[in-house]
Amino acid sequence: xxxxxxxxxxxxTQPGKTIIEAxxxxxxxIPHFCWHPALSVAGNCRMxxxxxxxxxxxxxxxxxxxxxxxxxxAWIPKLQIAxxxxxxxxxxxDTSGEKTTKATNxxxxxxxxxxxxxxxxxxxxxxxxxxxxxxRFSKGESRFDELKNHKDKRVQWGPxxxxxxxxxxxCSRCIRFAEEVAEQPVISFVQRGxxxxxxxxxxxxFDSPYSMNVxxxxxxxxxxxxxxxxxxxxxxxxxxxxxxxxxxxxxNIQIGVRDNTILRLEPKTNPHVNQYWMCDAGxxxxxxxxNENRISGAWLxxxxxxxxxxxxxxxxxxxxxxxxxxGKDVMFIxxxxxxxxxxxxxxxxxxxxxxxNVVFIERNDASFGDTKxxxxxxxxxxxxxxxxxxxSLAPTALAxxxxxxxxxxVVGDEIIRGNEEIASAVRxxxxxxxxxxxxxxTTEAAHAVLATATYAESEGTFTNLNRRVQHFTPxxxxxxxxxxxxxxxxxxxxxxxxxxxxxxxxxxDCKQSWRIVQGIANELGAGWLYKSSEDIxxxxxxxxxxxxxxxxxxxxxxxxxxxxxxxxxxxxxxIYESHTLKPN
Amino acid sequence: xxxxxxxxxxRLNFWEKLYLPEIAKGMAATLLTMFKxxxxxxxxxxxxxxxxxxxxxxxxxxxxxxxxxxxxxxxSRVCPALAIEVxxxxxxxxxxxxxxxxxEINMLRCIYCGFCEEVCPxxxxxxxxxYDIVFHTQExxxxxxxxxxxxxxxxxxxxxxxxQYK
Ligand code: SF4
Ligand code: SF4
Ligand code: SF4
Ligand code: SF4
Ligand code: FES
Numbered sequence: 001x002x003x004x005x006x007x008x009x010x011x012x013t014q015p016g017k018t019i020i021e022a023x024x025x026x027x028x029x030i031p032h033f034c035w036h037p038a039l040s041v042a043g044n045c046r047m048x049x050x051x052x053x054x055x056x057x058x059x060x061x062x063x064x065x066x067x068x069x070x071x072x073x074a075w076i077p078k079l080q081i082a083x084x085x086x087x088x089x090x091x092x093x094d095t096s097g098e099k100t101t102k103a104t105n106x107x108x109x110x111x112x113x114x115x116x117x118x119x120x121x122x123x124x125x126x127x128x129x130x131x132x133x134x135x136r137f138s139k140g141e142s143r144f145d146e147l148k149n150h151k152d153k154r155v156q157w158g159p160x161x162x163x164x165x166x167x168x169x170x171c172s173r174c175i176r177f178a179e180e181v182a183e184q185p186v187i188s189f190v191q192r193g194x195x196x197x198x199x200x201x202x203x204x205x206f207d208s209p210y211s212m213n214v215x216x217x218x219x220x221x222x223x224x225x226x227x228x229x230x231x232x233x234x235x236x237x238x239x240x241x242x243x244x245x246x247x248x249x250x251x252n253i254q255i256g257v258r259d260n261t262i263l264r265l266e267p268k269t270n271p272h273v274n275q276y277w278m279c280d281a282g283x284x285x286x287x288x289x290x291n292e293n294r295i296s297g298a299w300l301x302x303x304x305x306x307x308x309x310x311x312x313x314x315x316x317x318x319x320x321x322x323x324x325x326x327g328k329d330v331m332f333i334x335x336x337x338x339x340x341x342x343x344x345x346x347x348x349x350x351x352x353x354x355x356x357n358v359v360f361i362e363r364n365d366a367s368f369g370d371t372k373x374x375x376x377x378x379x380x381x382x383x384x385x386x387x388x389x390x391x392s393l394a395p396t397a398l399a400x401x402x403x404x405x406x407x408x409x410v411v412g413d414e415i416i417r418g419n420e421e422i423a424s425a426v427r428x429x430x431x432x433x434x435x436x437x438x439x440x441x442t443t444e445a446a447h448a449v450l451a452t453a454t455y456a457e458s459e460g461t462f463t464n465l466n467r468r469v470q471h472f473t474p475x476x477x478x479x480x481x482x483x484x485x486x487x488x489x490x491x492x493x494x495x496x497x498x499x500x501x502x503x504x505x506x507x508x509d510c511k512q513s514w515r516i517v518q519g520i521a522n523e524l525g526a527g528w529l530y531k532s533s534e535d536i537x538x539x540x541x542x543x544x545x546x547x548x549x550x551x552x553x554x555x556x557x558x559x560x561x562x563x564x565x566x567x568x569x570x571x572x573x574x575i576y577e578s579h580t581l582k583p584n
Numbered sequence: 585x586x587x588x589x590x591x592x593x594x595r596l597n598f599w600e601k602l603y604l605p606e607i608a609k610g611m612a613a614t615l616l617t618m619f620k621x622x623x624x625x626x627x628x629x630x631x632x633x634x635x636x637x638x639x640x641x642x643x644x645x646x647x648x649x650x651x652x653x654x655x656x657x658x659x660s661r662v663c664p665a666l667a668i669e670v671x672x673x674x675x676x677x678x679x680x681x682x683x684x685x686x687x688e689i690n691m692l693r694c695i696y697c698g699f700c701e702e703v704c705p706x707x708x709x710x711x712x713x714x715y716d717i718v719f720h721t722q723e724x725x726x727x728x729x730x731x732x733x734x735x736x737x738x739x740x741x742x743x744x745x746x747x748q749y750k
Contacts, residue, residue, distance in 0.1 A: 120656030120705045121682040154681065230672040230682055233657040495666050499722050500690065502669050 004091040019082035019093055020048055025574055030095050031104060031133055033219045034171035035083035037576050038276055039180055042172045045111075047133070049079040049103040051094040079103050101137070108138040114149040114194055116166045124221025126234040129579040130169060151197050157187065158206040160226055160280055161214060165197040168222035174198070174214040181277065181372075182208035209374065212280045216266055219579060227284055231263045232256075234581045238490040240475035241268060243462050245337045245380040245455045246282035249373050250464030252559070253278060255287075255456055255475035258490065260505025262287040262456060262476065269575050270559045273468060276576075279374050287456070290476065293438045295451040297509045306449060311511075311519065318448050319523030321431045322407065327354030329406040334360040334390060335413035336379025339460025340469070340547075341536040342513040343381070343388050345528075346411050349521045357405065359393040360385045361415060375465050380455075384463030387546045387563055399425045407431035411513050412452050416441035435513050451510035453478055458512045459533040461555065467563040469547070471555035480511045541566070628716070636745035639698045639711040642689060645743075646733040652708035655684035659700035659709050667693035668700060687732060691717055692725040702750070710742045 003012050006023055013022040018041070020030050033045035053075035056064040064072040073092045079100065082093070094100055111130065119125040134140075151165030170189065175198065179185040186204040189196055200206055206214075215223050237256040244251040244265065251274035256264040265287055267278035298314035299306040309317075322330060332350050334343050338360070350358045360379065369376030379385075382392065393401060398415060402408065402425035412435055416423045426432055426445045434446035443449045457476045463469045474481050481487070496503030511519075514536060518528045530536050540547045549566030558569040599605050625632060634640065645652045655672035673685035700709045712734060719725045736743070 117705075120658065121654050121680070125656075230655070230674050232672075233661070235661060236657065492666070500666070500669075500693075501688075501726075 002087050002089040002091070004087050004089070004093060006093045007095055013087055015087070017087050019050065019052070019080075019085050019087055019091075022087050023082065023093075023095070024576065028095065030082045031137065032083055033129060033169060034173060036173055036176075036217065036276075036578060039173060039176040041084050042176060043081050043084040045169065045171050046081060046107050047104065048082040049100060049107065050082045051097055051100050052076050052080045052085060053092045053094075054088075054090055055092070104133075104137045105139060108133060109142070111169050112138065112142060113144045114166070115169070116148065118164075118167060118221070121230075122167065122221035123224045123229060123234075124167075124218075127579055127581040128221055129219035132579065149194050151195075155199075156205075156226070157200055157223075158208075158211050160212045160284070161206060162224045162226050162229065163198065164222050164224070167220050168198060169220055170196050170198075171219060173217050173219065174223060177214050177217055178206060178208070178211075181213070182210045184208040184211075209279050209281065209370065210277060210372065212283055213267065213277045217276070217578070225264065228264045232258045236490055236492055237263060238475070238488050238493060239581065240473055240488050242456060242472040242475055243380070243464075243470050244278055244282040244286055245462070246279070246286045246378070247368065247375045248377040248379055248382055248465040249274065249375045250380060250462050250468065250470050250560075251278040251282060251373060252470070253282075257475050258492065259502050260477055260507060261291050269577065271573055271575070272559060272570060273464065273466075273470070274373055277373060279372075281368070281374070289438055290454045290456045294506070294508055295436055295439060295443065295449060295510070296506075297451055299449040301447045306443075306446075311450075314448060314450060315516075315519040316523045318433050318450070318520045321433065321447065322353060322409075322520070322524065325407045325431070328357070330355045330357065331401065331405040331408045332358040333393075333408060333410045333413060333415055334358065334385065335411060336360050336363055336382050336385065337455065338381060338385075338412050338513060339455075339458060339533070340381065340384040340388070340463060340540065341460045341533045342411060342517070343385055343390060344536060344540055345514040345517045345521075345530070346409075347388060347390060348528075349517050349524075349526070352521055352524060352526050359391050359401070361398060361413060362392045362394050377465060380464075381462045383465060383467050383563070384461070384469070387463060387467070387544070395419070395422075398422050402426060402429065405429070407433075409433045409435070410442055410446070411435045411517070412437065414438070414440040414442050416445070435516050437510065450516050451508065452516060453480065453510045453512045457481060457508075457510065460512070461533075461537060461552075463563060464560075468560040469550060469555060469563060470560035471552050477507055478511075479507055479509045480515065482507075634713045634715065636741035637749075638713055638715075639696050640714040641691065641696070641712055641717055641727075642694065642698075642700050642709050642732075643712040643714070643734040643739070644687060644729065644732040645708050645710060645739055646735050649678055651683065651687075651729070651733055652706050652736075653684050653687060653704075654680055654682045654706055654708070655687070656682075656705065658703045658705065662699045662703040663694075664697060664699060665693040665695050667691070667695075684729070687729050689727045689732060690725060691719070691727055692722065701746070707743065707746065710739055710746065712739065712742065 001012050002015055006028055011026050020035055023030050030048050032048040034042045053073045055071040056074045058064045066072050153164045155163045157163050175187050178187050186200050186206050187198055190199045215225050237258045239254040239256055242253050242255050244253045252268040252270040253265050254268045255262055265283045269276050297308050298311045300309045300317055332346055347358050363378040364376055365378050366376050368374055399421040408429055432446040433448045434443050435450050435452045436443045437452050437454045457474050457478045459473050461469050461471050492502050534552050541550045546563040559572055561569040655670050657670045660668040660670045667690045669688045670684050671686040672682050675683050698711050701711050
């Protein structure tokens with residue numbers, strides 16, 4: 001194992017690693033723009049220049065030391081780039097000495113020569129690597145009096161990505177991403193010198209299903225999201241960790257929220273699931289339905305129309321309706337997006353009224369699946385359901401299944417989806433209870449509608465297609481989760497008063513499905529006392545072998561743990577964050 | 585023992601104790617003042633015109649093409665009272681692609697510190713000379729773009745002051 005010394009610190013590393021990797025493994029971050037652990041090494045930004053050397057040998061071939069016994073180091077006269085220089089045994093690296101600092105300064109000065117003063121209108125400002133390094137390494141003065149080069153701004157590369165030539169620092173991360181990760185090599189540098197810019201090849205556009213990942217990958221604000229552009233400054237948003245519910249991959253995400261409204265989703269690194277990426281579909285489709293068309297409160301059908309009632313009354317009315325049927329006549333339909341906790345408790349309620357008919361509807365879409373992240377199984381939690389022994393039901397089999405029962409409880413799903421056969425089967429049922437977040441055909445047909453929280457408002461776990469149980473926390477405030485401690489809040493959330501409009505975003509009156517299920521069960525005499533999702537999960541860890549030993553803390557520490565692996569979770573390793581918002 | 589007494593009879597001399605001469609003195613002072621030039625201003629008929637250095641309510645600079653503001657939100661970030669709300673939007677019509685779709689200052693929150701003016705990279709928000717700001721309801725205190733935008737010509741004095749001293 002080669003041992004090298006970085007800034008006086010001895011580090012043991014594996015052969016074949018580069019200096020920047022060895023440093024990162026040991027918590028030393030060397031400034032860089034173009035290097036990214038998931039991409040090939042380009043070595044073109046020169047930001048990572050460091051001084052490299054080895055100990056001098058004296059005439060007898062012995063390592064030379066000075067009077068105090070310190071090694072005498074022979075530095076290589078020219079600085080080396082840390083991202084492309086492999087480590088060797090006995091190597092000395094200096095990342096903060098005078099020569100290195102001078103070089104870093106010079107690189108920054110070069111990069112800023114033609115860089116526009118766009119920060120005020122640049123979506124990247126606040127999490128920009130160039131801004132960050134300009135603070136850390138730059139003198140703050142420009143010696144460049146001449147006019148800046150102008151390039152095309154606002155060039156659309158594809159349906160999702162907008163390119164600003166002036167802000168680009170030519171790191172080529174996007175080009176390598178398109179080639180190596182998205183496998184759609186349609187962008188390339190054109191021109192030379194300070195006129196260099198990036199274009200898509202004639203007649204092509206960058207429309208890969210993963211194209212939007214270049215937005216976070218770009219160290220600067222040259223690539224922006226057409227969907228998000230100018231919606232908010234990053235420092236005005238709160239970012240809470242969650243899991244994309246778009247398919248069974250379970251990409252780790254962060255939810256950017258301002259004024260209790262989701263403004264964007266972005267990937268969060270998880271080396272075991274989605275690495276650094278997520279798909280554009282997830283990013284663009286999994287937030288609007290949280291913001292819009294939401295049900296608030298509890299509604300009961302009285303005389304043909306749904307009328308708002310209070311939660312307590314709804315629970316007892318719901319329970320009274322269920323009591324009319326014998327267990328075998330009641331069917332429970334879970335959403336494939338229901339959390340493990342919701343599913344577990346629904347199953348328990350079913351058992352309480354002696355029904356064994358608990359299913360979830362398959363949502364398969366072969367056209368969605370690919371060999372990268374997207375999975376044809378669009379249910380975020382089908383493996384969780386399977387682990388709980390809940391059977392799946394094909395949408396085509398739903399209508400006939402409904403004909404065999406008298407009452408149905410739908411937890412968090414729209415089951416009709418424009419299908420007339422299912423719709424008429426639903427209409428002929430004696431009782432339909434819907435725990436729903438959106439107004440939909442199911443809620444139109446239901447006799448009781450109780451507003452449930454979406455994934456963005458819940459705490460819970462999903463089990464992904466690799467059977468990895470992943471924990472997520474709420475990003476949006478509801479009347480229920482008001483007090484969940486540890487939810488990250490933005491400055492505006494913290495200091496807003498009731499008469500500030502920017503704190504007046506919808507605080508919906510909805511509850512997580514398991515809480516509603518518990519309310520109904522308790523009206524049926526179950527006497528459950530779960531206070532949080534964690535209580536339920538802890539019970540699952542005790543009663544279900546697949547979840548044995550697991551806890552929310554453990555899931556957070558290991559970024560998820562596979563079913564049956566509660567005793568031996570995989571180590572996380574180093575999480576690389578290229579550039580993120582600093583806490584404000 | 586350390587006792588001090590300070591009774592009225594100890595403080596006043598004989599003439600003062602009589603009161604009447606003192607009243608006469610007071611009347612005389614009033615009479616004299618009546619013939620001196622008046623120091624009071626008949627506000628609001630007569631108004632004081634502050635200098636360029638005065639920090640009245642913050643306003644947005646309006647130029648011919650529209651507001652200077654690019655909706656960067658820095659004023660909103662720096663405002664210690666969280667008085668400013670900015671919502672940016674994109675436009676293809678103007679040179680500057682970004683503009684404030686909504687710009688609101690809650691004048692009940694504003695403390696006239698001038699930080700917004702200091703931080704603005706566009707010199708788009710400046711302190712004006714308006715000092716008499718009244719409203720009857722909380723909603724009225726939310727000044728939108730309609731109330732905030734002031735033509736640049738009327739803000740020359742302040743802009744000049746900023747150029748010299750900022
Ligand atoms: S890329 Fe960074 S430095 Fe350049 S304008 Fe945007 S925020 Fe500023
Ligand atoms: S657009 Fe961004 S990622 Fe691509 S080369 Fe330019 S700076 Fe790098
Ligand atoms: S003057 Fe001060 S308090 Fe008033 S809006 Fe500007 S920054 Fe906020
Ligand atoms: S700081 Fe200036 S440019 Fe930025 S939002 Fe405020 S007024 Fe507009
Ligand atoms: S990070 Fe090494 S040259 Fe860019």
